[in-house]
Amino acid sequence: MKETVKNIINTIYPISNQAFGEIEKLLIFETYSKGETFISRNKHNKKEYFALKGISKSYLINPDGDEITISFFLENSILSPHPIRTSKNISNLYFKALTDIELASIDAEIFEQLMIENIEIRNFANTVLQNELISKVEKEIGLASxxxxxxxxxxxxxxxxxxxxxxxxxxxxxxxxxxxxxxxxxxxxxx
Amino acid sequence: MKETVKNIINTIYPISNQAFGEIEKLLIFETYSKGETFISRNKHNKKEYFALKGISKSYLINPDGDEITISFFLENSILSPHPIRTSKNISNLYFKALTDIELASIDAEIFEQLMIENIEIRNFANTVLQNELISKVEKEIGLASxxxxxxxxxxxxxxxxxxxxxxxxxxxxxxxxxxxxxxxxxxxxxx
DNA sequence: GCTTACCATTAACATTTGATAAAAAACGGT
DNA sequence: ACCGTTTTTTATCAAATGTTAATGGTAAGC
Incomplete structure (x- = not known):
């Protein structure tokens, strides 16, 4: 399982075994059943997730009460909830397991501390953020044109x-x- | 003019006078006339822009040859071309002056070096990136729902x-x- | 196995949006 | 102020999409 997380990270931005060791120690493994909703940010909990098995999505509820799917997450990828951190308008971004899923989580605040201390981890996180932005722009272009x-x-x-x-x-x-x-x-x- | 750049930065992420001093030294002021197209990334030039006066937009050309507007940039804001840095699919993102405009530019590679050396500047740049992602997600939600x-x-x-x-x-x-x-x-x- | 809830498809109709063309209005350069 | 260009509006028709409702299928729970 930890090896899987390492592979996910390395496909995005290769880091040393030492840097991964810092992350490895903090990983917590979670499972959710098909249909379960979970969230990565609330007052008491801020987590980053790695998707190990199964399919999940992020979504929000529109004024009519319908679920609007924002992104899909396949196996061996990262669930990226960064926008929630500071936005007022995106208050309710949820995640849902579309199949039975296995995740590895890491406390977001501790992870941010790791980012500050370790340039490899910082570069990795920044690449994640950039990739996410790129995928949004690509989707934006598709929706518009x-x-x-x-x-x-x-x-x-x-x-x-x-x-x-x-x-x-x-x-x-x-x-x-x-x-x-x-x-x-x-x-x-x-x- | 430099004061304006400082104000733009400080409304996003307040930095010390010392940190701004590092940026200030590198600013180059540019003007474009209404209708002119410019670009912030090519082989020889990579720049970050601050919009001081006038209105501009980012856009791309779709297969039919039409301009698709991606974002508008008002006075006292930052033109954010980050995705171009690494994406293969977003090869042609241009900017256009919609009125006569005044910009302050800074060489992107030098700015990235500043980010590495100075935590305030790094935090500022990271906030810009996050804000951009937030605005994309908000737009995405609007288009979808x-x-x-x-x-x-x-x-x-x-x-x-x-x-x-x-x-x-x-x-x-x-x-x-x-x-x-x-x-x-x-x-x-x-x- | 049965039942229930959810899901996908289809149909009929209403609404929205696009395409094309033309006219009116606004703009820019001289 | 004039002319030519661009932009905006309007009209008409076609195409795409939404709404509502009905039908059949599938999967999950009992």
Whole structure:
């Protein structure tokens, strides 16, 4: 499990065994069942997560009470809740297990202390933040310049098998359309 | 002018006079005329910009050859091109002066060196990055969960007078709609 | 195995948005 | 002030998407 975390980190920004040792000591392993909601930031708890097994998503509730999917997280990736730290408008960003999942967590405040002390860890964290920003900009471009059908095509390229693994409602809200519209596009794309 | 840069920085993350002194020495002041395109990253030049006077935008060209507005930059703000640094997919992010503008620039590589040496500057830069990510997530939420009309209403709240200062085409592409559609929504909202 | 809840699809209709074209208005340079 | 360009508005029609409702399927729990 710890080896998996190390691999996740190294695919993003390679760090030394020594630097990883600092992180390793602090890892806590958690599991959630399909459908469970969890959060990475509240008054008492601030955590960073590594996704080891299963699929999860971040989402928020819009004024109509619907879940809006913001991001999907596959195995061997990092759940990135950074924006919550300071934003007033993004008060309620949740996470949900879309399958049974296994996570490794680390206390966010301790991790930030590690960042200050260790330049490798700081570079790693900064790369995570930059990657996240890049993915947001890429998604922004897609939403602004592609039709819903084109966005679905891009989604399929990016997330390959995901469409067969999770309820489509999540994908529809991620694409910014209704699930009825998604169903129509799926039919349309079968030909 | 330098005082303005200091104020911009301090509204984001207050730094000491000493830390600002490090930045101040490296500032270069530039002006562009309305309609001019400029870029903050290429092989020979990597710059960070502070917007002192006027309005500018970042944009890219979609496959149809249209300009897609990504962000607007008002006076006393920071032009944030960070994603370009590493992304392959966001190869062509440009900036354009929407009015005559005055900027202060700083060489990005030198600035990164300052970040390493000075924790205040590092914290400032990190806050910029986080703010940028927050604004992307907020925009993402809006695009995914609001109608075009609602997005226009939110745009007006956020950018107050901007609608009267720049060609509406920019706003339409920012909102993800055509300028014809924007015109209809404007008429609709007059009642 | 049965039932219930959730999910995906389909249909019919309403609404929104896009595309194209044309006219009116605003703007810029001389 | 004039001319040419750009921008905004308007109209018409087509296409895409949303809304509501009904149907059938699938998975989970009992």
């Amino acid at each position: 592609l039709s819903a059908k084109e966005r679905l095509i891009e989604f399929r390229k990016k997330y390959r098998l995901l469409e067969n693994l999770i309820p489509h409602t999540n994908i529809a809200s991620y694409l910014g359309i209704t699930n009825i519209s998604l169903s129509r596009l799926r039919k349309d794309l079968m030909n | 609001l109608s075009a009309k609602e997005r226009l209403i939110e745009f007006r709240k956020k950018y107050r007078l901007l609608e009267n200062l720049i060609p509406h085409t920019n706003i339409a592409s920012y909102l993800g709609i055509t300028n014809i559609s924007l015109s209809r929504l404007r008429k609709d909202l007059m009642n």
